[in-house]
Amino acid sequence: MGGTHGTETTAGPVLGPVSPEETGATGEAGGNPEAMAAVTRAVRAVLPANAVVSDRIELRTYECDGLAHYRVTPALVVLPQTTEQLAAVVRACAEHGVPFVARGSGTGLSGGALPRADGVLVVTSRMRTIHEIRPADQRAVVDPGVLNLDVTHAATPTGYYYAPDPSSQQICSIGGNLAENSGGAHCLKYGFTTNHVLGAEFVTPQGEVVQLGGLAPDAPGYDLLGAVVGSEGTLGIATRAVVKLTRLPQEVRTLLAGFASTDDAGAATSAIIGAGIVPAAIEMMDALAIEAAEAATHCDYPAGAGAVLVVELDGPAVEVEHEFAQVERTCREHGAFALRVATDATERALIWKGRKSAFAAVGRISPDYIVQDGVIPRTALPGVLRAIAELSASSGVRVANVFHAGDGNLHPLVLFDDAVEGAGKAAEEVSGAILDLCIGSGGSITGEHGVGIDKAAYMPKMFSDEDLDTMQLVRCAFDPDGIANPGKVFPTPRLCGEVPGKKRGAPHPLVAAGKAEAF
Amino acid sequence: MTTTPERSGPVPLGVPAPGAFDAHHPPSAELVSDCVHCGFCLTTCPTYTLWGEEMDSPRGRIYLMKSGLEGEPMTDSMVQHFDACLGCMACVTACPSGVQYDKLIEATRAQVERNHTRTPKDRALRTAIFALFPHKRRLRALRAYQRTGMPALVRRTGLLERFAPKLAMMASLAPPPPDKREPIPARTPAVGRRRAVVGLLTGCVQGEFFPGVNAATVRVLAAEGCDVIVPQAQGCCGALSVHNGRDEEAKRFARRTVDAFEAAGVDAVVVNAAGCGSSMKEYALLLADDPAYAQRVEAFAARVRDVSEILAELGSVAPRHPLEVSVAYHDACHLAHAQGVRAQPRALLREIPGLELREIAESAICCGSAGIWNVLNPEPARELGDRKAANIAATGASLLVTANPGCLMQVAASLQRRGARIGMAHTVEVLDASIRGLPPSALGVP
Ligand SMILES: Cc1cc2nc3c(=O)[nH]c(=O)nc-3n(C[C@H](O)[C@H](O)[C@H](O)COP(=O)(O)OP(=O)(O)OC[C@H]3O[C@@H](n4cnc5c(N)ncnc54)[C@H](O)[C@@H]3O)c2cc1C
Ligand code: SF4
Numbered sequence: 001m002g003g004t005h006g007t008e009t010t011a012g013p014v015l016g017p018v019s020p021e022e023t024g025a026t027g028e029a030g031g032n033p034e035a036m037a038a039v040t041r042a043v044r045a046v047l048p049a050n051a052v053v054s055d056r057i058e059l060r061t062y063e064c065d066g067l068a069h070y071r072v073t074p075a076l077v078v079l080p081q082t083t084e085q086l087a088a089v090v091r092a093c094a095e096h097g098v099p100f101v102a103r104g105s106g107t108g109l110s111g112g113a114l115p116r117a118d119g120v121l122v123v124t125s126r127m128r129t130i131h132e133i134r135p136a137d138q139r140a141v142v143d144p145g146v147l148n149l150d151v152t153h154a155a156t157p158t159g160y161y162y163a164p165d166p167s168s169q170q171i172c173s174i175g176g177n178l179a180e181n182s183g184g185a186h187c188l189k190y191g192f193t194t195n196h197v198l199g200a201e202f203v204t205p206q207g208e209v210v211q212l213g214g215l216a217p218d219a220p221g222y223d224l225l226g227a228v229v230g231s232e233g234t235l236g237i238a239t240r241a242v243v244k245l246t247r248l249p250q251e252v253r254t255l256l257a258g259f260a261s262t263d264d265a266g267a268a269t270s271a272i273i274g275a276g277i278v279p280a281a282i283e284m285m286d287a288l289a290i291e292a293a294e295a296a297t298h299c300d301y302p303a304g305a306g307a308v309l310v311v312e313l314d315g316p317a318v319e320v321e322h323e324f325a326q327v328e329r330t331c332r333e334h335g336a337f338a339l340r341v342a343t344d345a346t347e348r349a350l351i352w353k354g355r356k357s358a359f360a361a362v363g364r365i366s367p368d369y370i371v372q373d374g375v376i377p378r379t380a381l382p383g384v385l386r387a388i389a390e391l392s393a394s395s396g397v398r399v400a401n402v403f404h405a406g407d408g409n410l411h412p413l414v415l416f417d418d419a420v421e422g423a424g425k426a427a428e429e430v431s432g433a434i435l436d437l438c439i440g441s442g443g444s445i446t447g448e449h450g451v452g453i454d455k456a457a458y459m460p461k462m463f464s465d466e467d468l469d470t471m472q473l474v475r476c477a478f479d480p481d482g483i484a485n486p487g488k489v490f491p492t493p494r495l496c497g498e499v500p501g502k503k504r505g506a507p508h509p510l511v512a513a514g515k516a517e518a519f
Numbered sequence: 520m521t522t523t524p525e526r527s528g529p530v531p532l533g534v535p536a537p538g539a540f541d542a543h544h545p546p547s548a549e550l551v552s553d554c555v556h557c558g559f560c561l562t563t564c565p566t567y568t569l570w571g572e573e574m575d576s577p578r579g580r581i582y583l584m585k586s587g588l589e590g591e592p593m594t595d596s597m598v599q600h601f602d603a604c605l606g607c608m609a610c611v612t613a614c615p616s617g618v619q620y621d622k623l624i625e626a627t628r629a630q631v632e633r634n635h636t637r638t639p640k641d642r643a644l645r646t647a648i649f650a651l652f653p654h655k656r657r658l659r660a661l662r663a664y665q666r667t668g669m670p671a672l673v674r675r676t677g678l679l680e681r682f683a684p685k686l687a688m689m690a691s692l693a694p695p696p697p698d699k700r701e702p703i704p705a706r707t708p709a710v711g712r713r714r715a716v717v718g719l720l721t722g723c724v725q726g727e728f729f730p731g732v733n734a735a736t737v738r739v740l741a742a743e744g745c746d747v748i749v750p751q752a753q754g755c756c757g758a759l760s761v762h763n764g765r766d767e768e769a770k771r772f773a774r775r776t777v778d779a780f781e782a783a784g785v786d787a788v789v790v791n792a793a794g795c796g797s798s799m800k801e802y803a804l805l806l807a808d809d810p811a812y813a814q815r816v817e818a819f820a821a822r823v824r825d826v827s828e829i830l831a832e833l834g835s836v837a838p839r840h841p842l843e844v845s846v847a848y849h850d851a852c853h854l855a856h857a858q859g860v861r862a863q864p865r866a867l868l869r870e871i872p873g874l875e876l877r878e879i880a881e882s883a884i885c886c887g888s889a890g891i892w893n894v895l896n897p898e899p900a901r902e903l904g905d906r907k908a909a910n911i912a913a914t915g916a917s918l919l920v921t922a923n924p925g926c927l928m929q930v931a932a933s934l935q936r937r938g939a940r941i942g943m944a945h946t947v948e949v950l951d952a953s954i955r956g957l958p959p960s961a962l963g964v965p
């Protein structure tokens with residue numbers, strides 16, 4: 001770590017027009033000594049000693065989340081165990097104008113939980129109590145640090161499960177899911193996190209504890225919960241969530257189909273959905289991704305396949321039976337040369353293991369890689385995949401594709417070796433060009449991994465200044481002082497306008513330096 | 520940063536930071552860089568499960584190594600998190616990127632032993648353990664001494680105080696040895712047609728506290744057509760020393776073990792204690808720098824088999840008699856994670872007519888025994904043991920089966936605290952009972 005800034009990019013900058021350093025998005029270490037000292041004192045007064053981390057070596061282990069290119073050493077890390085403790089920490093931050101960043105399990109892929117060098121990282125990994133499993137009401141009430149898969153484990157004996165299933169479900173937290181509006185393979189049929197969160201206890205950036213939504217669906221008034229889901233920690237911190245449980249399906253059938261090319265597999269996908277079937281999931285992997293998954297999990301995918309589809313159907317047995325036959329036929333008609341049907345839970349788990357480990361498994365075939373995340377209309381799939389292949393061929397940068405084919409959510413994995421000079425930069429360029437392809441075909445720059453710090457610079461490509469200003473109005477309503485995960489999501493930090501009693505006097509230093517606009 | 524206390528010590532004047540490690544086999548930067556920071560290994564890490572903090576997770580420990588390689592000094596805080604690692608290797612199993620944490624932590628531990636000054640109390644405790652464990656005769660003496668009741672003088676010294684609960688536990692668990700100790704002959708011929716000639720490692724803890732396991736191993740191997748040779752020159756395999764960074768001591772034990780089994784001229788070296796097996800399979804790494812052994816040790820390591828592995832490889836010929844019992848099978852970390860042996864013991868148990876196999880929830884999470892970890896970290900070890908015991912009790916099984924003496928002792932203590940009535944046996948003892956047609960009560964099933 002060199003220099004005064006805590007930021008270090010190890011894989012080449014993904015910075016777009018304005019770098020995080022220039023915008024001050026990650027803060028300056030030691031930039032606010034008195035305020036930090038005051039917050040530290042306040043925090044130590046309410047938290048047990050082992051819940052406050054200030055040792056430099058220990059702080060460094062919190063430098064990055066799942067997107068390890070960006071690293072910032074936080075000034076302080078706290079591990080509250082209760083809502084009261086967490087709210088007290090946030091109140092101390094609010095009182096002294098110190099920024100705070102929430103962190104769950106730190107698996108985010110857009111740098112959303114990247115700490116502030118001048119702020120507090122509030123980690124929820126000790127808030128992991130499952131308070132209630134109410135099968136009769138199809139509800140669970142959980143702490144924010146509870147792991148996604150643990151909700152399902154707790155509910156399964158009662159015949160229910162928690163439907164949103166990001167590939168990282170074994171370790172990502174419900175709070176992180178809520179903040180990222182995470183999706184997963186089965187969101188094609190069941191929807192994203194936002195469709196499964198009914199209520200939340202929420203700590204506002206002022207440190208107040210509020211209830212949003214509740215056990216009953218569709219609370220009257222503005223849908224504040226809707227605003228908070230997917231807000232990436234910029235509106236406050238969820239301290240408890242009421243989530244919907246889904247009945248375990250009577251029957252689940254999983255099919256693995258090998259195709260010669262992604263074109264064939266893409267056409268099969270469109271044909272299946274065109275036939276009116278809504279599979280629980282349709283996932284695609286291309287040859288390079290298959291190679292990685294095979295190396296990691298020995299999942300035994302069909303040899304020589306240019307692409308595989310994992311198609312899962314679930315629901316009442318009769319319906320599944322009928323539709324499954326149709327899916328098999330459709331795959332064959334579109335050139336599937338190998339079909340494997342999982343007959344029991346173990347075989348199904350093996351098929352899924354290959355898919356769910358794919359991102360991390362790419363580490364086996366490439367020293368470094370970027371996980372991209374974009375969405376396109378399903379029908380644009382073959383064209384965009386061909387364009388990605390051309391990009392890859394012309395640049396010499398390998399791209400592996402793993403994605404939720406059913407809803408057009410692409411996850412191209414751009415491979416490179418950081419030890420080779422210029423490789424990181426070339427990879428960044430390809431990665432950025434893929435996003436341009438997505439926008440160009442009427443899609444979006446993120447399907448489920450969020451904007452975080454990584455894609456903030458791309459926001460103006462999708463939204464006009466007016467759009468972005470409107471979004472900022474929401475942020476300012478929740479967080480007028482701009483202390484909740486500042487520097488994330490929006491490309492240029494805007495400062496919320498004069499708020500009575502606060503921030504009077506001299507313009508903010510960033511405004512004075514011409515690096516931010518007062519808003 | 521005002522919150523971070525300045526590090527004390529001399530201010531470096533233009534020289535690059537020395538970092539935490541010396542030049543002799545530091546944790547490999549290349550292996551460190553295999554970690555993509557995905558966090559998939561956190562779920563089954565016992566210390567992350569207990570404390571929920573990054574620096575006590577595999578991902579965090581790898582990050583500490585990385586910062587050490589990048590120039591951070593070896594601080595007390597850094598060492599504390601390496602020390603807290605149980606070495607259970609659940610993270611190796613969980614990692615989709617194939618990160619070789621086992622190699623990383625072993626290299627790190629050796630560096631810690633060399634480059635970190637421990638507190639006098641910590642040093643004394645470690646010395647006491649290592650003066651005792653790898654030596655059969657001392658273990659035996661201490662045990663006999665323990666059964667006579669702990670003299671007041673000893674009780675007053677803080678050191679043994681801390682050590683005593685574990686001893687008391689060992690003593691309370693193992694069957695009284697002098698009268699019931701079955702001698703293990705140097706050579707036992709195969710029953711029927713000979714299918715292999717194998718050597719048996721009798722192990723120090725296994726040999727002293729669970730002699731019945733060695734006797735059963737010999738009987739089962741012989742029944743399955745093996746000539747079983749027990750080289751008398753063998754001693755400790757060095758597992759505890761390797762896992763605690765005591766490099767030189769480990770190498771001494773390893774050389775002696777290799778010598779003893781080479782001289783015996785066996786097809787396979789059979790081990791019934793998971794911890795010993797896993798470190799013997801890794802002798803090649805340990806003795807890589809020793810020109811006299813580097814070659815030989817490869818051949819040796821390739822011949823090492825857990826007893827369940829060799830039995831599965833051979834395929835059973837000895838008839839199994841029914842054993843009406845419900846079994847909860849506990850994966851010993853050094854078998855399941857370090858050696859990848861999960862299927863074989865289960866398959867062998869399922870072969871037994873009448874035996875019903877039940878899975879334990881959270882099976883990938885360590886019971887907290889982990890070599891001497893439970894002696895050094897009694898409270899968290901107890902927490903992990905209790906968690907494991909609760910999951911075992913929840914299966915409702917009447918017999919707990921596992922392949923490591925440490926696990927049995929650890930879990931037994933927790934089960935006793937819960938007042939759970941459940942028999943305990945090594946996999947091979949169950950096979951032995953079935954082959955000999957003994958009833959479940961012979962295995963202590965209530
Ligand atoms: C291998 C791998 C596969 C993945 N697969 C998927 C996938 O299939 N689908 C998918 O959607 N994502 C996926 N992800 C991304 C990631 O797992 C999700 O975004 C997940 O929801 C993050 O959860 P977390 O607990 O790790 O959150 P973190 O990374 O710790 O935080 C993520 C964001 O949420 C905020 N936050 C965390 N907790 C709270 C809280 N209690 N209140 C308010 N804000 C909070 C943080 O400030 C940050 O902005 C994957 C990641 C990896 C490494
Ligand atoms: S070896 Fe076990 S305790 Fe150590 S980091 Fe890995 S999982 Fe955690």
Ligand code: SF4
Binds near residue numbers: 558559616
């Ligand atoms: S699972 Fe492997 S790659 Fe992922 S954080 Fe753990 S060690 Fe690193």
